Amino acid sequence: MTTLLIAEHDNARLAEATARALTAALxxxxxxxxxxxxxxxxxxxxxxxxxxxxxxxxxxxxxRLAHPLAEPLAALIVAMAGxxxxxxxxxxxxxxxxxxxxxxxxxxxxxxxxxxxxxxDTFVRPIxxxxxxxxxxxxxxKTVVTVRASAFxxxxxxxxxxxxxxxxxxxxxxxxxxxxxxIPELERPELTSARVIVSGGRAFExxxxxxxxxEPLADKLGAAIGxxxxxxxxxxxANDLQVGQTGKVVAPELYIACGISGAIQHLAxxxxxxxxxxxxxxxxxxxxxxxxxxxxxxxxxxLPELEKAL
Amino acid sequence: MKILVPVKRVIDFNVKVRxxxxxxxxxxxxxxxxxxxxxxxxxEEALRLKEAGKAGEVVVVSIGGPEAVETIRTGLAMxxxxxxxxxxxxxxxxxxxxxxxxxxVERESPELVILGKQAIxxxxxxxxxxxxxxxxxxxxxxxxxxxxxDGAAVVTREIDGGLETVRLALPAVVTTDLRxxxxxxxSLPNIMxxxxxxxxxxxxAGLGVDMAPRLKVLKVEAPPARRAGIxxxxxxxxxxxxxxxxxxx
Numbered sequence: 001m002t003t004l005l006i007a008e009h010d011n012a013r014l015a016e017a018t019a020r021a022l023t024a025a026l027x028x029x030x031x032x033x034x035x036x037x038x039x040x041x042x043x044x045x046x047x048x049x050x051x052x053x054x055x056x057x058x059x060x061x062x063x064r065l066a067h068p069l070a071e072p073l074a075a076l077i078v079a080m081a082g083x084x085x086x087x088x089x090x091x092x093x094x095x096x097x098x099x100x101x102x103x104x105x106x107x108x109x110x111x112x113x114x115x116x117x118x119x120x121d122t123f124v125r126p127i128x129x130x131x132x133x134x135x136x137x138x139x140x141x142k143t144v145v146t147v148r149a150s151a152f153x154x155x156x157x158x159x160x161x162x163x164x165x166x167x168x169x170x171x172x173x174x175x176x177x178x179x180x181x182x183i184p185e186l187e188r189p190e191l192t193s194a195r196v197i198v199s200g201g202r203a204f205e206x207x208x209x210x211x212x213x214x215e216p217l218a219d220k221l222g223a224a225i226g227x228x229x230x231x232x233x234x235x236x237x238a239n240d241l242q243v244g245q246t247g248k249v250v251a252p253e254l255y256i257a258c259g260i261s262g263a264i265q266h267l268a269x270x271x272x273x274x275x276x277x278x279x280x281x282x283x284x285x286x287x288x289x290x291x292x293x294x295x296x297x298x299x300x301x302x303l304p305e306l307e308k309a310l
Numbered sequence: 311m312k313i314l315v316p317v318k319r320v321i322d323f324n325v326k327v328r329x330x331x332x333x334x335x336x337x338x339x340x341x342x343x344x345x346x347x348x349x350x351x352x353x354e355e356a357l358r359l360k361e362a363g364k365a366g367e368v369v370v371v372s373i374g375g376p377e378a379v380e381t382i383r384t385g386l387a388m389x390x391x392x393x394x395x396x397x398x399x400x401x402x403x404x405x406x407x408x409x410x411x412x413x414x415v416e417r418e419s420p421e422l423v424i425l426g427k428q429a430i431x432x433x434x435x436x437x438x439x440x441x442x443x444x445x446x447x448x449x450x451x452x453x454x455x456x457x458x459x460d461g462a463a464v465v466t467r468e469i470d471g472g473l474e475t476v477r478l479a480l481p482a483v484v485t486t487d488l489r490x491x492x493x494x495x496x497s498l499p500n501i502m503x504x505x506x507x508x509x510x511x512x513x514x515a516g517l518g519v520d521m522a523p524r525l526k527v528l529k530v531e532a533p534p535a536r537r538a539g540i541x542x543x544x545x546x547x548x549x550x551x552x553x554x555x556x557x558x559x
Contacts, residue, residue: 069476070439071448093469097451100404100439109405109524112434122528127432128327132336135528176448179464179475229488239454239468239489246428246488248470254558264326271536275556277548292539292556295548306545310559
């Protein structure tokens with residue numbers, strides 16, 4: 001069998017989620033081909049070729065693929081899908097956007113957000129915000145799968161796969177056009193690959209206090225900053241910092257939840273962290289039920305003390 | 311312009327779900343049900359477009375058992391004009407839902423379909439993208455802003471690194487993210503009025519689409535429980551535990 005892994009990248013670099021999805025693809029088995037579709041994407045293609053376990057890197061380099069719009073990308077993937085038994089992508093906003101479109105055009109079901117591979121056609125995935133875990137078997141001729149990146153370790157470097165150009169003629173989709181993107185420069189580790197995450201909730205009362213309290217602590221720990229939905233909705237933090245059922249799912253070594261009560265939707269995004277610390281003034285907050293270490297008190301007093309104690 | 315809003319009946323987001331002891335699924339008996347929260351945002355967005363004079367009619371559609379009519383009534387009480395219930399037996403998978411919705415779109419000819427980006431029960435995040443694919447329409451997923459202008463939908467999307475804006479030629483499919491709007495509560499007079507609004511019922515079999523499941527659910531289990539840990543008294547004690555007990559610092 002052969003698997004096509006759809007790479008997520010920004011043309012220059014490969015997203016780490018791609019290396020994590022590769023680990024899942026290797027568990028599905030067979031030869032792995034990686035599709036790098038973009039514009040001037042030799043950098044990303046070179047990085048894909050270095051990943052251990054990749055048999056071939058296929059590069060579709062075309063102006064229409066400069067931005068990962070779902071319409072041309074899905075059309076291209078479907079045109080290439082013939083020889084492949086499985087089509088795999090990370091379950092990031094990139095993969096979630098394009099892969100269901102691919103699955104529908106192929107008339108097959110998609111298995112979303114898998115956390116384990118049981119057999120080439122059988123997968124484990126969380127449902128109900130992670131409050132139930134389902135094992136499903138695909139009965140279609142091809143499987144289309146998106147991979148929860150935090151559930152798989154990134155594949156290592158050490159490969160040297162051949163890089164081949166493929167035609168991008170099938171990448172049509174005039175009905176959609178890229179207008180603009182606002183992608184702030186990251187000042188600290190990316191949320192989904194950080195070893196430590198400091199996360200804030202509604203308790204911070206303003207965007208200024210959210211930053212003033214959490215940034216010194218995150219800097220000292222070399223941590224990424226996350227947020228609960230309440231903090232994002234209140235405008236204290238940007239949307240791409242949201243951890244939870246419908247935001248980012250993370251599993252760092254250490255997750256420090258500050259002023260977060262612990263709604264089930266938030267827990268769904270972080271409860272697989274190795275060590276969880278909760279700091280909250282409400283001793284009854286549900287977050288304490290899953291925290292390894294709980295500290296009851298006011299975040300405005302405790303966080304500066306914690307930073308000093310480190 | 312007509313807007314079609316597909317809505318799903320799901321377990322209420324506040325309910326703690328319980329897995330059935332036989333591993334066949336989640337226990338839904340006597341559990342509070344509600345409209346999928348992302349679909350409420352979709353209904354709200356359609357209503358705001360109508361109130362701004364950008365849309366004429368808002369039609370809510372649900373695919374499911376007879377009880378899904380309650381979810382349609384919720385949308386009508388918020389202000390939608392009429393409803394369509396496509397009746398099915400067992401809960402359909404996203405691909406089957408997308409096929410049924412395509413058939414409804416062909417009957418209704420909306421210029422815009424707005425629906426939630428994912429349902430909070432199966433967490434699939436597929437139906438909108440699949441519907442757009444089957445119709446050959448462009449898609450704007452995970453929308454935090456939607457502007458209609460000159461035969462196009464300009465959609466700002468919440469993506470992993472920040473925000474992306476795309477321009478879609480209409481007709482198009484848009485899926486909602488949390489920040490798009492805050493849905494209204496239905497007022498009592500509107501709830502009363504909604505009971506008189508028309509709801510068409512169609513049998514899924516009559517749509518001539520293949521609704522057969524493609525996935526076999528082998529088992530459903532409760533997740534491994536996390537043990538509650540300990541309370542520490544001071545930040546200094548916390549740092550000591552993280553260094554010497556957990557070994558993460």
